[in-house]
Amino acid sequence: MTAARNPRRGRLRLLAGAACALAMTVSGVLVAGVAHAEADRTVSSNLTGTHNGYYFSFWKDSGNASVTLRENGRYTSSWDRSTNNWVGGKGWATGTRRTVSYSGSYNPGNNNTYLALYGWTRNPLIEYYVVENFGSYNPSSGATRLGTVTTDGGTYDILRSQRVNQPSIDGIQTFYQYWSVRQQKRSSGTITTANHFDAWARAGLNLGTNHSYQIMATEGYQSQGSSDITVREGSGGGTNPTTPPPTGGSNCTATLSAGQQYGDRFNLNVAVQNTSNWTVGLTLNGGQSLQNSWNAAVSGTTGTVTARPNGNGNTFGVTIMANGNWTWPTVTCRTS
Numbered sequence: 001m002t003a004a005r006n007p008r009r010g011r012l013r014l015l016a017g018a019a020c021a022l023a024m025t026v027s028g029v030l031v032a033g034v035a036h037a038e039a040d041r042t043v044s045s046n047l048t049g050t051h052n053g054y055y056f057s058f059w060k061d062s063g064n065a066s067v068t069l070r071e072n073g074r075y076t077s078s079w080d081r082s083t084n085n086w087v088g089g090k091g092w093a094t095g096t097r098r099t100v101s102y103s104g105s106y107n108p109g110n111n112n113t114y115l116a117l118y119g120w121t122r123n124p125l126i127e128y129y130v131v132e133n134f135g136s137y138n139p140s141s142g143a144t145r146l147g148t149v150t151t152d153g154g155t156y157d158i159l160r161s162q163r164v165n166q167p168s169i170d171g172i173q174t175f176y177q178y179w180s181v182r183q184q185k186r187s188s189g190t191i192t193t194a195n196h197f198d199a200w201a202r203a204g205l206n207l208g209t210n211h212s213y214q215i216m217a218t219e220g221y222q223s224q225g226s227s228d229i230t231v232r233e234g235s236g237g238g239t240n241p242t243t244p245p246p247t248g249g250s251n252c253t254a255t256l257s258a259g260q261q262y263g264d265r266f267n268l269n270v271a272v273q274n275t276s277n278w279t280v281g282l283t284l285n286g287g288q289s290l291q292n293s294w295n296a297a298v299s300g301t302t303g304t305v306t307a308r309p310n311g312n313g314n315t316f317g318v319t320i321m322a323n324g325n326w327t328w329p330t331v332t333c334r335t336s
Helices: 007-023 193-202
Strands: 041-043 047-051 054-060 065-069 074-079 085-092 099-107 112-122 126-134 144-151 154-168 171-182 189-192 210-221 225-233 253-261 265-273 278-283 289-294 297-299 304-308 315-321 330-335
Touching: 054 065, 054 210, 065 085, 074 085, 085 112, 085 225, 099 193, 099 210, 112 225, 126 154, 126 189, 126 193, 144 193, 154 193, 171 193, 189 193, 210 225, 253 330, 265 278, 304 315
Parallel strands: 126 171
Antiparallel strands: 041 065, 047 054, 054 085, 065 074, 074 225, 085 210, 099 189, 099 225, 112 126, 112 210, 144 154, 154 171, 253 265, 265 315, 278 304, 278 330, 289 315, 297 304
């Protein structure tokens, strides 16, 4: 096959393009806040900087790709098949073990594209990805698999690949790429970055001591698609809340775990322990509503939804319409 049709070659070119973008990065410090919100700004040529308190990076080699920087940590992107290779997103000028929450929509179609938390370290020079969603090409197809890590409601394949004499943030270098590739694709959730760093270290993949930038990036290679992503630091949708410590002699507990996620709604599984006679309360967040439930008798559609056993055991599920709010509900449990 020609290089243009080879997805593995395409991914390498994609990553090389991203590295080129990094090589052009001008040193900067992320501001802690801005006195006045900056207006939306569309970027369609190679550029890095800050916008509304977040670091951003945009790079392309040709074609019609652009990113619009919006309020807080939000950006939207679109690209078509005239674009050979592009990457962009918002995040932080310096990577850390931070917990990252992101939400929105990502439309890869059957294309070579990723949605990922992306960064670099030095000493040693490492390029890393926590891939949350992707199109037609799964990076685990072309890398060495070294295990898995289960975190934030999903399981990720841990992989390593090597780039030899390729562009990087320090010019042409040979370096490793570390990957966590989520088996259950999603476009909103929480990434506990420390869990990936630690899992890589257990697999012998040690990051450098000097962190460069860390962004929630959308990438595309010889493809078309769009994204609308908001990123922030701290936990949000995708966390695994449980009931508070029991009081008043009750030891009923309920734990949430992630189910399938769609463009406008998400499923949650609820597991109750230590009693078979329970009442579980799910307090939905602003704008959310209950669409469906199974394996329990559930009442209410907004605010606090109440679930009780209906003879189908101690595990049940719900479907929640997000209405733009992907934060999981808080959960309580008491013995009936």
